[in-house]
Amino acid sequence: MTVKTALRQGYDLLAEAGLAEPRLTAEVLLLHALHRERIYLYSHPEHELSTLEWLHYGRYLHERLKGRPTQHITRVQEFYGRPFRVSPATLIPRPETEHLVEQALQTAGGARTLLDIGTGTGALAITLALELRARAVATDLSFDALQVARHNAAALAAPVDFVQCDLASALTGPFDLVVSNPPYIPAAEMATLQPEVRDYEPHLALLGGEQGTEIYHRIVPQAERLLTPGGWLIFEIGYQGEAGVRGAFAHGPWQEVSLTCDLAGLPRVLRGRYTP
Numbered sequence: 031m032t033v034k035t036a037l038r039q040g041y042d043l044l045a046e047a048g049l050a051e052p053r054l055t056a057e058v059l060l061l062h063a064l065h066r067e068r069i070y071l072y073s074h075p076e077h078e079l080s081t082l083e084w085l086h087y088g089r090y091l092h093e094r095l096k097g098r099p100t101q102h103i104t105r106v107q108e109f110y111g112r113p114f115r116v117s118p119a120t121l122i123p124r125p126e127t128e129h130l131v132e133q134a135l136q137t138a139g140g141a142r143t144l145l146d147i148g149t150g151t152g153a154l155a156i157t158l159a160l161e162l163r164a165r166a167v168a169t170d171l172s173f174d175a176l177q178v179a180r181h182n183a184a185a186l187a188a189p190v191d192f193v194q195c196d197l198a199s200a201l202t203g204p205f206d207l208v209v210s211n212p213p214y215i216p217a218a219e220m221a222t223l224q225p226e227v228r229d230y231e232p233h234l235a236l237l238g239g240e241q242g243t244e245i246y247h248r249i250v251p252q253a254e255r256l257l258t259p260g261g262w263l264i265f266e267i268g269y270q271g272e273a274g275v276r277g278a279f280a281h282g283p284w285q286e287v288s289l290t291c292d293l294a295g296l297p298r299v300l301r302g303r304y305t306p
């Protein structure tokens with residue numbers, strides 16, 4: 031069995047099962063079995079798979095066909111050009127969340143200290159700490175997620191401290207920038223999620239209460255306690271979350287509250303400036 035034939039067979043199986051991106055998935059799973067970089071698939075199409083490589087590739091395809099996310103099989107997802115370990119305890123970082131990074135770099139490029147609330151893999155805290163050359167603190171309720179985030183920070187040499195607590199309740203600050211991509215799926219929508227999300231990703235990372243915006247109303251007052259005057263609070267929001275999250279900013283000392291949409295044109299990032 032050559033690389034070329036293995037790719038074709040993997041593609042056929044995944045495409046027949048109706049899975050998204052069958053070619054890319056077959057490539058990623060085969061590379062994982064071969065322990066190679068992507069270029070190898072095209073520079074060595076006649077490479078004969080060893081028995082072990084073939085067995086591993088077959089097992090990965092089988093797991094994917096049963097619904098397991100590719101990133102849970104390879105245990106890695108790229109975010110803003112860097113590899114992040116993922117686990118069943120962490121949300122798989124999404125490309126849409128890179129929009130928050132871009133907005134934070136544009137809006138708060140001078141931040142020296144930042145806080146990421148609900149850090150998961152650490153994707154936001156680590157990326158922003160490295161891009162801004164800032165010191166970061168990141169929180170999560172999940173001990174297992176924080177273990178993964180700590181691993182990622184060490185692997186990427188990012189200056190991030192991790193704290194297990196409810197939102198930012200254990201912290202004193204001050205911070206120049208607070209970011210958060212909290213759970214924001216309304217309870218009624220959980221059943222409608224793709225099975226690969228609903229059945230494999232942690233509900234602690236997904237479920238945002240009845241409306242999906244309640245957690246933002248808890249974060250905003252905490253940010254008021256922690257931000258330096260003039261500092262920014264920047265949220266990722268769900269596609270229906272804008273009005274509810276704007277409401278969270280409405281009664282406090284917030285100015286320059288504004289929304290940006292992602293590449294798909296969906297409301298994605300809402301920010302406000304703490305102006306006491």
Ligand SMILES: C[S@@+](CC[C@H](N)C(=O)[O-])C[C@H]1O[C@@H](n2cnc3c(N)ncnc32)[C@H](O)[C@@H]1O
Binds near residue numbers: 170
């Ligand atoms: C949507 S995920 C975002 C993860 C990561 N920031 C990202 O963008 O990929 C939300 C994260 O918030 C954490 N979380 C949920 N409720 C929390 C709470 N009350 N306090 C702290 N973290 C919480 C979850 O464990 C999860 O890691």
